[in-house]
Amino acid sequence: MKTExxxxxxxxxxxxxxxxxxxxxxxxxxxxxxxxxxGIIGAANxxxxxxxxxxxxxxxxxDKPFGVNVMLMSPHAEEVAEAAAREGVKVITxxxxxxxxxxxxxxxxxxxxxxxxxxxxxxxxMERCGADGVIAEGCESxxxxxxxxxMALVPQIxxxxxxPVIAAGGIADGRGIAAAFMLGAKGVQMGTRFIVTxxxxxxxxxxxxxxxxxxxxxxVTGRTTGHQVRALRNNMTGExxxxxAEGASLEELExxxxxxxxxxxxxxxxxxxxxxxxxxxxxVKEKMTCKDLIQRLAEETEKLLKGFSYDE
Numbered sequence: 001m002k003t004e005x006x007x008x009x010x011x012x013x014x015x016x017x018x019x020x021x022x023x024x025x026x027x028x029x030x031x032x033x034x035x036x037x038x039g040i041i042g043a044a045n046x047x048x049x050x051x052x053x054x055x056x057x058x059x060x061x062x063d064k065p066f067g068v069n070v071m072l073m074s075p076h077a078e079e080v081a082e083a084a085a086r087e088g089v090k091v092i093t094x095x096x097x098x099x100x101x102x103x104x105x106x107x108x109x110x111x112x113x114x115x116x117x118x119x120x121x122x123x124x125x126m127e128r129c130g131a132d133g134v135i136a137e138g139c140e141s142x143x144x145x146x147x148x149x150x151m152a153l154v155p156q157i158x159x160x161x162x163x164p165v166i167a168a169g170g171i172a173d174g175r176g177i178a179a180a181f182m183l184g185a186k187g188v189q190m191g192t193r194f195i196v197t198x199x200x201x202x203x204x205x206x207x208x209x210x211x212x213x214x215x216x217x218x219x220v221t222g223r224t225t226g227h228q229v230r231a232l233r234n235n236m237t238g239e240x241x242x243x244x245a246e247g248a249s250l251e252e253l254e255x256x257x258x259x260x261x262x263x264x265x266x267x268x269x270x271x272x273x274x275x276x277x278x279x280x281x282x283x284v285k286e287k288m289t290c291k292d293l294i295q296r297l298a299e300e301t302e303k304l305l306k307g308f309s310y311d312e
Contacts, residue, residue, distance in 0.1 A: 001298055004164045005187035008132060009091055009112060010065050012036030013298050015177070016135070016166060018191030019043070019069020019093055020143065020276070022265040023202050026054045030061035031199035031290040036298075039066040040093060048079035055087040067091030072099060085109040093135060093189075096144065098122070100129045114166065116189075118146030123157045123165075133164040135189050140170030142192055142278040145220065145228050151183070158184025172280035174300020181305065192278040197290050203268035206275060209234075213281035221257075225250050229257070232275040236260060 005014040015037040017024065021044030029039030039062075041054045051068060058066055068084045070077060073096040081102040084092055092099075092106055094115045099106075106113050107130055114133040117123045123134045136157045138150025146153075150169040158165045167180035168189035180188050194200060196207045209232055219237040222228045224244055231237055240256050257274055264273030288296070 003186045011038050014187030016189040017194050020191050022261050026057040028200045029066050030058045033064040033066040034062045035291040035294040037294050041068045043080045044071050045074045047076045048083040051080050052083045065090040069093045072097030103130045120160045127161045127163050135166040138169030140279040142230050142276040154183040170280045172283040177301040178304040196287050202265045205268035205270045209270045210281050215282040232277045235271045
């Protein structure tokens with residue numbers, strides 16, 4: 001499973017853990033990196049001091065490459081961007097905007113930059129401003145999403161840019177990884193599958209809800225506001241969709257979700273919190289260590305790619 005991405009990032013397997021807000025902290029990031037993938041700390045809306053602490057704690061647990069996801073709409077984005085550069089992070093992924101104003105600083109620090117994109121236009125723009133790769137994330141993913149599916153998005157972006165493409169959204173096993181390679185990706189980013197790993201520190205209620213999820217159990221809120229979010233259906237998503245259909249204002253709808261992800265991840269309130277999850281949750285059936293998971297994913301993928309037959 002050596003690809004352009006493993007060589008670029010200095011990792012063993014082309015598997016990147018998603019930078020999920022409140023979920024992707026240093027225990028998980030270090031475990032994924034130690035297992036041969038690329039662990040990511042999700043900065044979300046956290047201040048630079050927290051991110052700096054997370055980076056230093058990760059370094060205590062692994063000497064392998066790991067990254068930070070910078071959420072560009074955060075009020076702390078500039079300070080986080082600078083802290084990541086000063087702390088010697090090897091990789092930065094970004095979401096919710098364009099990282100162009102930070103690119104020179106990051107590149108001067110020797111950091112590999114891979115923005116998350118949901119369109120061909122943004123992918124081409126990121127290539128022009130010096131990105132080392134792009135993460136093409138389809139709408140099957142959990143959390144904030146675009147409109148295009150992974151199946152349609154990845155090959156279009158792969159055709160449009162000359163930098164490596166990482167596929168994200170709806171990938172949970174070796175079949176998904178093999179499919180991503182066939183679509184032109186050089187690696188994958190996975191979020192939902194890592195939520196139920198033993199090293200992930202989310203509340204057990206959250207893990208159990210993902211494990212019990214069926215194929216039809218995610219809902220997308222915010223389609224009328226332009227802020228689409230995919231989460232597992234519960235009281236909160238039901239109330240949100242009801243109010244959204246009745247024409248509630250953006251402010252009223254946001255009150256329903258304010259602090260919702262923290263309630264689910266930290267407090268375990270999976271009825272009224274936001275249990276963000278991708279559509280692939282129905283494929284997630286057991287808890288594993290990050291090491292066992294990544295080894296299984298690699299074995300499944302290699303077997304599929306070597307033994308593929310149109311007749312089977």
